[in-house]
Amino acid sequence: GGGSELYRAIVRGMGAAAADAAVALLKDHSAMEIINGHIIPALGRVGEEFEKKRIFLPQLLMSAGAATAAFGQVRATMKDGCGTKGRIILATVRGDIHDIGKNIVKLLLENYGYEVIDLGRDVSCETILKSTQDHNVRLVGLSALMTTTLPAMEQTIKVLRQNLPDCRIMVGGAVLTGEYAKSIGADYFAPDAAGAVRIAEEVFGQP
Numbered sequence: 001g002g003g004s005e006l007y008r009a010i011v012r013g014m015g016a017a018a019a020d021a022a023v024a025l026l027k028d029h030s031a032m033e034i035i036n037g038h039i040i041p042a043l044g045r046v047g048e049e050f051e052k053k054r055i056f057l058p059q060l061l062m063s064a065g066a067a068t069a070a071f072g073q074v075r076a077t078m079k080d081g082c083g084t085k086g087r088i089i090l091a092t093v094r095g096d097i098h099d100i101g102k103n104i105v106k107l108l109l110e111n112y113g114y115e116v117i118d119l120g121r122d123v124s125c126e127t128i129l130k131s132t133q134d135h136n137v138r139l140v141g142l143s144a145l146m147t148t149t150l151p152a153m154e155q156t157i158k159v160l161r162q163n164l165p166d167c168r169i170m171v172g173g174a175v176l177t178g179e180y181a182k183s184i185g186a187d188y189f190a191p192d193a194a195g196a197v198r199i200a201e202e203v204f205g206q207p
């Protein structure tokens with residue numbers, strides 16, 4: 001983990017090097033090992049440095065780009081599931097453009113055989129509601145990474161509840177806790193992508 005070439009390439013914001021390092025790791029590591037052991041810790045480090053004002057937005061952007069480049073290599077090796085176990089909507093809420101975590105959740109859900117309709121990032125509650133209705137979706141996953149976008153998440157849950165009382169809602173993202181998720185009316189919270197899969201298995205009744 002900590003000192004790997006991939007980790008350092010992401011921290012330094014070197015996209016091509018990060019992609020190469022990911023390809024090298026794929027020879028003897030699984031996709032989730034690389035994501036959980038290298039990509040996520042590196043982004044955590046970058047976040048800390050940003051918070052302490054030791055790096056600034058341009059470097060944060062470069063690191064995010066490097067993480068996305070590495071993720072692209074990892075994703076290419078995972079085969080798409082056939083999407084028969086259930087249909088799930090994923091979105092990052094209005095005002096929030098962080099989507100690396102959501103994309104990891106999507107990758108794993110698809111790999112476990114779920115069909116994911118990815119609405120992207122900065123998505124309004126109207127769009128999420130309409131898409132959930134149009135596609136007759138039973139499980140919606142919302143992501144938010146900032147304290148400032150938690151109200152948008154709460155609003156989205158409210159709108160979904162009012163219009164689609166049978167729809168289940170799971171939430172995630174670095175700023176969330178299980179307790180907070182409950183307080184804004186979510187049915188489920190998970191701290192990572194594997195947790196999202198467990199929630200899906202519960203909602204869709206698979207072991």
Ligand code: B12
Nearest residue numbers: 047051096097098099100101141143146147172173174192
């Ligand atoms: C990368 C990054 C960016 C990139 C985003 C690129 C992209 N395409 O996503 C860029 C550079 C664009 C960016 C911009 C900004 N960022 Co930023 N960013 C980060 C950083 C470093 C990492 C986030 C990340 O990708 N983590 C890795 C992923 C894998 O983790 P994750 O998202 O939490 O996802 C996992 C779980 O939470 C869970 N999960 C996630 N979603 C869901 C959903 C469901 C349904 C479930 C079940 C689970 C689940 O599973 C995932 C996999 O394990 C964080 C620091 C941090 N420690 O989080 C700051 C951070 C989130 N950013 C922050 C800020 C302030 C900003 C900016 C406002 C900066 C600015 N001044 O402009 C802008 C915001 C723009 C906007 N309107 O959204 C702050 C937020 C502070 C706060 N508490 O509100 C943080 C915490 C940094 C800090 N410490 O100050 N950022």
